[in-house]
Amino acid sequence: MPVLAEALRHVGHVTIRNRGTIGGSLAHADPAAELPVALLALDGKVVVQGSAGTRAIGAGDLFVGPMTTALEPTEILTSVRIPRPDAGTGASIVELARRHGDFAIVIAMALVHLDGNGRCDMVRIALGGVEGAPARMEAAESGLLGAEPSGAAIEAAADAVAAGVDPIGDIHASESYRRDMTRVFVKRALAQAVERAKGGVA
Amino acid sequence: MDPHEVRRKNFPAPDEFPFFSGVAFWYDSGRYEDALDSTLARVEELGWRQMQADARAEGRSVGIGYSFHVEPSAYGPSRILNLVGLQHSGFDEAVVRIDPMGKVTVYSGQINMGQGTHTIYCQIAADGLGVPIDDVKVVTGDTDSCPYTGYGTGGSRAAPLGGGAIIRATVRLKEKILRIAAELMEASPEDLVIDSGIISVKGSPDQNVSMQDIGDAAYRRLNERLPVNETPTLEETDVYDPENMATSFGCAALLVEVDRETGVVKLLDFVQTDDCGTVINPMLVDGQLAGGFTQAFGGALFEELVYDDEGQLQTTSFMDYLIPTAMEIPRFEVIHQETPSPHVPGGIKGVGESGTIAGVSLVGSAIDDALSDIGVTVKRFPMTPMRLLDLIREAENGEVSQ
Numbered sequence A: 001m002p003v004l005a006e007a008l009r010h011v012g013h014v015t016i017r018n019r020g021t022i023g024g025s026l027a028h029a030d031p032a033a034e035l036p037v038a039l040l041a042l043d044g045k046v047v048v049q050g051s052a053g054t055r056a057i058g059a060g061d062l063f064v065g066p067m068t069t070a071l072e073p074t075e076i077l078t079s080v081r082i083p084r085p086d087a088g089t090g091a092s093i094v095e096l097a098r099r100h101g102d103f104a105i106v107i108a109m110a111l112v113h114l115d116g117n118g119r120c121d122m123v124r125i126a127l128g129g130v131e132g133a134p135a136r137m138e139a140a141e142s143g144l145l146g147a148e149p150s151g152a153a154i155e156a157a158a159d160a161v162a163a164g165v166d167p168i169g170d171i172h173a174s175e176s177y178r179r180d181m182t183r184v185f186v187k188r189a190l191a192q193a194v195e196r197a198k199g200g201v202a
Numbered sequence B: 001m002d003p004h005e006v007r008r009k010n011f012p013a014p015d016e017f018p019f020f021s022g023v024a025f026w027y028d029s030g031r032y033e034d035a036l037d038s039t040l041a042r043v044e045e046l047g048w049r050q051m052q053a054d055a056r057a058e059g060r061s062v063g064i065g066y067s068f069h070v071e072p073s074a075y076g077p078s079r080i081l082n083l084v085g086l087q088h089s090g091f092d093e094a095v096v097r098i099d100p101m102g103k104v105t106v107y108s109g110q111i112n113m114g115q116g117t118h119t120i121y122c123q124i125a126a127d128g129l130g131v132p133i134d135d136v137k138v139v140t141g142d143t144d145s146c147p148y149t150g151y152g153t154g155g156s157r158a159a160p161l162g163g164g165a166i167i168r169a170t171v172r173l174k175e176k177i178l179r180i181a182a183e184l185m186e187a188s189p190e191d192l193v194i195d196s197g198i199i200s201v202k203g204s205p206d207q208n209v210s211m212q213d214i215g216d217a218a219y220r221r222l223n224e225r226l227p228v229n230e231t232p233t234l235e236e237t238d239v240y241d242p243e244n245m246a247t248s249f250g251c252a253a254l255l256v257e258v259d260r261e262t263g264v265v266k267l268l269d270f271v272q273t274d275d276c277g278t279v280i281n282p283m284l285v286d287g288q289l290a291g292g293f294t295q296a297f298g299g300a301l302f303e304e305l306v307y308d309d310e311g312q313l314q315t316t317s318f319m320d321y322l323i324p325t326a327m328e329i330p331r332f333e334v335i336h337q338e339t340p341s342p343h344v345p346g347g348i349k350g351v352g353e354s355g356t357i358a359g360v361s362l363v364g365s366a367i368d369d370a371l372s373d374i375g376v377t378v379k380r381f382p383m384t385p386m387r388l389l390d391l392i393r394e395a396e397n398g399e400v401s402q
């Protein structure tokens, strides 16, 4: 999964990546962190253990708000499981930050698999940095499912994502700039994922 | 008219220097057109224009910006500084002392803040006296032992004025060394040379004395060794108050790419022809410039204190106040050109601000060039992605950018 390495390149700087852990980043649940977005797009889950025993939490249920997960106070995250994407899946993660390594204004990650007719039979889009928690963009995904991923279809999906988000605003990116950039980066992630799916590069 | 033509029309020619600024000081010396030509030639050599054309053919917006700067340095004649209202003067004082062992100590009122002042003072004193650089020590920052400075470390004055005072002190000290050596060798001072701390008779290097011999003759065993008219000890104090400022200058060029969908500006490559008179230490000049370029790019693209409508500062940490890192800056290439100052000893000019001056207008003109097809004129800094995207949209919608 080379896309995981691509995701990590955006995390801070070398020293930060040396010290930080994957479990720590997921448990920390920063809304603008890369690994939570990757876990969502790759449809992974975490295994947590507490006084009441062990359970698995799917990515979609893990991130409940800014810096907040579904872990109970007595639980710790003990492992991360990521299913291997089907052969031929194209993946892409792109991000906008003011400086390299800054927390993202927008992180968009997309996974696309095409059937024999060049139509999408699997699409996953995950977004970070835009709202209080990272999330899958399911409405836009289903819009692309079964469709040929043409430029227009990708634009439409990106528009749908941008129209559906409720962006945070700060001094680096106003709400409307974040919404605009959501559209641009979802489009770029999808376009690259499709390109890679066509070329057979994950 | 081509912007470079406007520059050429306004450049004083080399023989028009010193060129009166209209207020208080003269541009002391310059080869402005040479600096422009050197930068233009390098841009041509690097193939930027081809890169720009190729990028445009792919629908990418690449631009080349230029900026020419003059840095008034070596602040400055004391009476003129007073005349324009400053409450301080502009002289600099240095003490150069050779001890009985022939080793040199320079005392200065300047302070090293990382510029490498001690290194250049060692170079200057070693060069002025003809001794090995390892035999020179520099002391600064001790108000009990160090002399006064008219102003301190600022206005790019440590090298030209602090250094100028050292040069003038070493000239007199060297004359004294040669007079003592002449006595020791029964020769004439004019026939002597100093090289690497050895004073010898021109043409017969075997006939020589060392700096240690000179120290001994000046401090310990004076009888029949120190010339009778000579004061014991080897120490010179110099107070240098310049007659004018010294104007460094240069021409910078920058290659940028603008992402029209995001307003993000990427700095791709950078060249500056820089002329700070005599380059004492190229590595330190490059260091001063690199820091300046980076700071200027910070001002041009990143660094800002943002207030909300109620006047509350929103920029409260270094996560908000963005200082460029190694990832945001391009490669820096400096081409050294040397036009000595006619009035400063050693021809030295300052270089502390030559890196920052061009940067902001440079980024602005490069962005303007990248977006020349839609007619964007950048006038506000930092040019953040949000602001630039607004300008791009206004221009694309045919509105006039403000």
Ligand SMILES: Cc1cc2nc3c(=O)[nH]c(=O)nc-3n(C[C@H](O)[C@H](O)[C@H](O)COP(=O)(O)OP(=O)(O)OC[C@H]3O[C@@H](n4cnc5c(N)ncnc54)[C@H](O)[C@@H]3O)c2cc1C
Binding pocket: A010, A011, A012, A013, A016, A019, A020, A021, A022, A023, A024, A025, A026, A027, A028, A030, A032, A033, A034, A035, A071, A075, A076, A077, A078, A101, A102, A103, A104
């Ligand atoms: C300058 C800087 C830049 C950074 N830039 C980025 C960036 O661009 N993108 C990005 O994603 N991150 C960035 N980070 C954050 C960095 O990745 C964090 O270190 C990481 O997210 C947290 O991981 P950690 O292993 O250090 O966890 P810790 O700091 O040890 O823990 C973080 C939180 O999670 C809890 N926790 C940790 N492990 C577990 C566990 N196993 N089970 C339950 N709870 C746990 C801790 O109790 C704590 O509350 C940056 C950090 C710095 C300092």
